[in-house]
Amino acid sequence: MKFISTRGLGATDKSQAMDSAEAIIRGLAPDGGLYVPEELPRVPADFAAQLAELDYARRARRVLSLFLTDYTEEEIAGCIDRAYSGKFDDGRIAPVKQVGDKSVLELWHGPTSAFKDMALQLLPQLLSTALKKTGEKNRVLILVATSGDTGKAALAGFADVDQTKICVFYPDGGVSDIQRLQMATQKGENVAVLAIKGNFDDAQTGVKKIFGDEAAAKELAETGVQLSSANSINWGRLVPQIVYYFSAYADLIAAGRIKAGDTVDFTVPTGNFGNILAGFYARQMGLPVGKLVCASNANNVLTDFIQTGYYDRRREFFKTISPSMDILVSSNLERLLYHLTGDPARVAAWMKELNETGGYDAGENMLARLANYFWAGWVDDAKTLETIKAVYEEYGYVLDTHTAVAWAVAEAYRSKTRSDRPMVIVSTASPYKFSSSVLEALGEKAAGKDAFAQLEALEEKNPVKAPVGLAGLKGLPVLHKTVVEKADMMKAVKEFAGK
Numbered sequence: 001m002k003f004i005s006t007r008g009l010g011a012t013d014k015s016q017a018m019d020s021a022e023a024i025i026r027g028l029a030p031d032g033g034l035y036v037p038e039e040l041p042r043v044p045a046d047f048a049a050q051l052a053e054l055d056y057a058r059r060a061r062r063v064l065s066l067f068l069t070d071y072t073e074e075e076i077a078g079c080i081d082r083a084y085s086g087k088f089d090d091g092r093i094a095p096v097k098q099v100g101d102k103s104v105l106e107l108w109h110g111p112t113s114a115f116k117d118m119a120l121q122l123l124p125q126l127l128s129t130a131l132k133k134t135g136e137k138n139r140v141l142i143l144v145a146t147s148g149d150t151g152k153a154a155l156a157g158f159a160d161v162d163q164t165k166i167c168v169f170y171p172d173g174g175v176s177d178i179q180r181l182q183m184a185t186q187k188g189e190n191v192a193v194l195a196i197k198g199n200f201d202d203a204q205t206g207v208k209k210i211f212g213d214e215a216a217a218k219e220l221a222e223t224g225v226q227l228s229s230a231n232s233i234n235w236g237r238l239v240p241q242i243v244y245y246f247s248a249y250a251d252l253i254a255a256g257r258i259k260a261g262d263t264v265d266f267t268v269p270t271g272n273f274g275n276i277l278a279g280f281y282a283r284q285m286g287l288p289v290g291k292l293v294c295a296s297n298a299n300n301v302l303t304d305f306i307q308t309g310y311y312d313r314r315r316e317f318f319k320t321i322s323p324s325m326d327i328l329v330s331s332n333l334e335r336l337l338y339h340l341t342g343d344p345a346r347v348a349a350w351m352k353e354l355n356e357t358g359g360y361d362a363g364e365n366m367l368a369r370l371a372n373y374f375w376a377g378w379v380d381d382a383k384t385l386e387t388i389k390a391v392y393e394e395y396g397y398v399l400d401t402h403t404a405v406a407w408a409v410a411e412a413y414r415s416k417t418r419s420d421r422p423m424v425i426v427s428t429a430s431p432y433k434f435s436s437s438v439l440e441a442l443g444e445k446a447a448g449k450d451a452f453a454q455l456e457a458l459e460e461k462n463p464v465k466a467p468v469g470l471a472g473l474k475g476l477p478v479l480h481k482t483v484v485e486k487a488d489m490m491k492a493v494k495e496f497a498g499k
């Protein structure tokens with residue numbers, strides 16, 4: 001299977017179409033677009049029923065081998081084993097729990113207790129294998145600017161992976177205590193974690209500047225190092241996410257909750273549109289998905305887009321209690337636009353307009369197509385807290401803030417559309433990751449308690465214990481203490497690259 005750019009490169013000139021290994025190494029296509037499969041594979045009608053008898057690793061092999069046709073079966077199996085075996089606190093990797101009349105797909109049993117692990121455990125393995133396969137001799141240095149969660153998930157995925165190095169920048173004083181400890185205690189010969197004197201934007205601007213510096217790239221290349229990013233537009237981060245839609249469906253069959261072929265809806269707490277896009281791919285491949293419900297917080301740019309066809313980022317930015325969804329430009333939406341139009345010139349024009357004016361109107365046709373696949377809604381922080389409390393009181397199950405947004409929007413969807421199809425809520429974080437908001441929702445005092453006291457307070461309410469990855473941070477040696485000026489980020493990268 002070949003990969004082409006959403007903006008057209010490789011679509012007519014086939015010599016520019018890439019194998020998946022190359023697409024994963026490159027990340028972004030040279031014309032600024034995102035790599036998409038030239039054609040989506042279709043699965044046979046009994047595919048999900050076959051998966052029902054397999055464990056997660058075997059399900060992943062079946063799905064990945066449809067896309068990574070340039071990898072051998074052994075390579076794929078090896079990547080999956082190194083990514084998932086022994087690193088998750090639930091042997092089922094992505095278990096489905098029944099809570100009332102909804103099914104909750106828990107994607108947070110990985111090393112950092114959030115769904116980014118599902119992809120960031122596998123991407124480094126796919127990348128390292130891609131380097132070997134293509135004969136690339138350079139080491140790849142991954143640069144990440146993080147406001148907290150992505151940094152740790154990337155560190156955990158890349159630590160000690162062959163032919164890679166990773167350098168993470170976070171704003172000094174700008175992440176939670178737990179997030180700082182998660183990063184500062186990271187082990188691995190190939191990792192650097194640097195606090196910068198500045199905020200997240202400074203970190204991100206600094207990293208972008210390094211990526212754009214051609215002289216520096218040349219200098220690094222002479223020492224055998226090539227820069228790359230682990231952000232969510234890389235195809236290697238998207239493809240692992242398709243697996244768990246199939247896996248959830250297979251689990252529902254295995255549990256006798258549905259028959260093979262029944263239509264199921266999924267509600268997804270959405271930020272950069274990567275997670276829900278993977279659900280769209282699963283549906284296009286033949287998984288019986290009804291609606292993909294796109295759930296947002298007060299940063300409701302996607303709700304408006306799906307309801308009106310008009311994308312408009314020129315609006316107030318809100319800091320919410322579901323911070324991983326605080327986003328105004330959802331990069332992966334570009335892939336959806338490509339698949340719904342098949343018209344790369346149109347996609348390129350919309351992206352140009354977005355860049356230059358802050359918005360674009362995708363028109364009536366797009367609106368009708370979107371409505372085929374998606375339903376969208378949003379809730380504010382007050383409703384999010386109320387939902388955590390209500391679900392806890394009714395079922396004794398503790399939702400994190402992001403998943404609570406999804407739960408509330410799923411309820412709105414059901415009451416507005418009267419859908420009685422089975423609903424899977426895609427759960428993206430452990431509630432312990434957002435203890436202070438969750439405690440507040442449950443009527444407990446979080447203020448004044450340190451992060452570990454908050455974990456303990458939440459453990460008294462929640463029948464599920466705090467993940468070891470969080471509780472076990474207490475007492476771990478702090479390995480990374482360096483703080484750098486924002487002007488010195490490049491210097492720090494060069495020093496680390498030379499080590």
Ligand SMILES: *Cc1c(COP(=O)(O)O)cnc(C)c1O
Nearest residue numbers: 270271272273274275324428429
């Ligand atoms: C990243 C993230 C999201 C948003 O996922 P996208 O793929 O960016 O839409 C939702 N919840 C949590 C906890 C996350 O970390």
